[in-house]
Amino acid sequence: MLNERIVILSDTHLGKPTGGAVSAEALRPLWVGADRLVINGDIAEVHDAALRVAAAREVLRIEQWCEADGVELTLISGNHDPLITDRRSLKLFDGEVYLTHGDALHPAISPWTGHRDRLRFLNKRTHDALEPGDRASSAGHLAAAQYASHFTWDEMTRHHEASHQKVFQKLACAAVKSMRVLWYWYTLPRSAQKFAKRYAPDSRFFIFGHIHRAGVWRFGRRVVINTGAYGFPFRPHAVVIDNGELCVWPIVYHRDTQRYGLGAKPRAKFDLKRARPAVAA
Numbered sequence: 001m002l003n004e005r006i007v008i009l010s011d012t013h014l015g016k017p018t019g020g021a022v023s024a025e026a027l028r029p030l031w032v033g034a035d036r037l038v039i040n041g042d043i044a045e046v047h048d049a050a051l052r053v054a055a056a057r058e059v060l061r062i063e064q065w066c067e068a069d070g071v072e073l074t075l076i077s078g079n080h081d082p083l084i085t086d087r088r089s090l091k092l093f094d095g096e097v098y099l100t101h102g103d104a105l106h107p108a109i110s111p112w113t114g115h116r117d118r119l120r121f122l123n124k125r126t127h128d129a130l131e132p133g134d135r136a137s138s139a140g141h142l143a144a145a146q147y148a149s150h151f152t153w154d155e156m157t158r159h160h161e162a163s164h165q166k167v168f169q170k171l172a173c174a175a176v177k178s179m180r181v182l183w184y185w186y187t188l189p190r191s192a193q194k195f196a197k198r199y200a201p202d203s204r205f206f207i208f209g210h211i212h213r214a215g216v217w218r219f220g221r222r223v224v225i226n227t228g229a230y231g232f233p234f235r236p237h238a239v240v241i242d243n244g245e246l247c248v249w250p251i252v253y254h255r256d257t258q259r260y261g262l263g264a265k266p267r268a269k270f271d272l273k274r275a276r277p278a279v280a281a
């Protein structure tokens with residue numbers, strides 16, 4: 001498995017007119033030549049009734065091309081595509097690398113949004129309804145966030161109300177939201193480390209998306225990596241594991257070919273083999 005090439009992306013938000021990756025087709029160069037592609041949540045805007053068809057079509061395109069390119073595709077669900085799969089996390093290399101979208105890192109799922117209170121309430125209610133054994137498990141924790149996202153989108157679709165805010169109210173809300181985003185950009189990498197300590201204690205690499213802030217942080221022996229976003233602040237990243245090396249690459253968009261590709265050099269590089277015992281048990 002160490003000689004496999006695995007490409008990890010997240011938050012492509014396909015189907016979104018602006019703020020997501022341009023298209024499934026534009027992403028294709030990123031996985032060509034790989035053995036496996038993992039998309040760590042929010043692959044497409046399937047939560048939004050108005051965008052669902054376009055989003056689903058892009059997901060199918062990725063599936064078709066992966067099949068044509070001989071690449072095994074693994075999807076992990078995020079808060080914009082909570083029911084696309086029940087896979088909420090993935091362990092690679094005997095748990096040395098752990099991936100999850102990141103929506104389960106905070107009780108309010110997306111605490112910077114206007115519906116954070118509803119998300120927090122539904123997350124708690126779903127979690128409380130689990131069997132005691134599941135409640136303490138990572139699977140229970142991840143499933144509660146998954147269904148809370150789904151219920152919240154469902155409610156928002158059914159009770160959609162137009163905003164009657166005046167311009168200055170909208171501006172004030174946007175300003176407060178920006179402050180919240182900055183706060184969670186700052187605090188959520190540490191929340192990721194707390195989550196990893198509790199639910200993936202053996203992981204040396206914890207990879208998430210969701211907050212849209214690309215970065216590499218070290219907490220003791222663990223490296224926490226965020227793969228960023230194609231929309232604001234426009235710094236998408238890929239994690240590529242190849243030949244025992246884990247690299248964090250910036251993704252660049254080539255306007256001439258209208259395709260994405262890896263940047264000129266990796267932002268960070270780690271040796272996976274070094275963490276393993278010299279002699280296999």
Ligand SMILES: [Mn+2]
Pocket residue numbers: 041042078079080101103209210211
């Ligand atoms: Mn998300």
